[in-house]
Amino acid sequence: MKECNQCGKCCTNYGGGNLSVTAREIDWWETHSPEIASYVSNGRIWVSPVTGKTMDRCPWLRKLPGQKKYICRIYYNRPDDCRHYPVDIEQMVKDDCEMLEVHDLRVPGKAQKTLDRLMSDSRPPVKP
Ligand code: SF4
Numbered sequence: 001m002k003e004c005n006q007c008g009k010c011c012t013n014y015g016g017g018n019l020s021v022t023a024r025e026i027d028w029w030e031t032h033s034p035e036i037a038s039y040v041s042n043g044r045i046w047v048s049p050v051t052g053k054t055m056d057r058c059p060w061l062r063k064l065p066g067q068k069k070y071i072c073r074i075y076y077n078r079p080d081d082c083r084h085y086p087v088d089i090e091q092m093v094k095d096d097c098e099m100l101e102v103h104d105l106r107v108p109g110k111a112q113k114t115l116d117r118l119m120s121d122s123r124p125p126v127k128p
Pocket residue numbers: 010011012014015058059060061062071072073074075078079082
């Protein structure tokens with residue numbers, strides 16, 4: 001298991017209307033980050049404040065110039081759904097997450113423990 005290389009696949013896969021958000025997160029953005037809150041509508045993210053339509057791509061995702069790397073412009077205030085990704089090995093395989101290495105597929109239980117350790121700043125470990 002490698003560290004995240006910021007390939008951006010997860011944000012591209014899920015950032016276009018496939019993220020969930022809680023009322024608590026929305027309340028926090030409304031108070032502390034109205035710019036983020038402006039992309040919320042009827043409890044859904046991300047919705048364009050201009051068109052009122054769900055966006056095809058996350059508005060906070062930026063490609064670094066001249067690199068195959070992406071950054072999140074709201075990294076420290078991003079939704080918990082983003083914060084918790086990747087959750088498990090199955091999801092990583094499905095999404096072709098680049099943290100995975102071949103040997104992780106041979107011993108997925110051990111790989112999950114390594115993933116949980118790498119993610120310990122962002123989410124609790126996944127229950128077996
Ligand atoms: S909010 Fe940030 S982490 Fe979440 S999908 Fe957008 S760019 Fe990715």
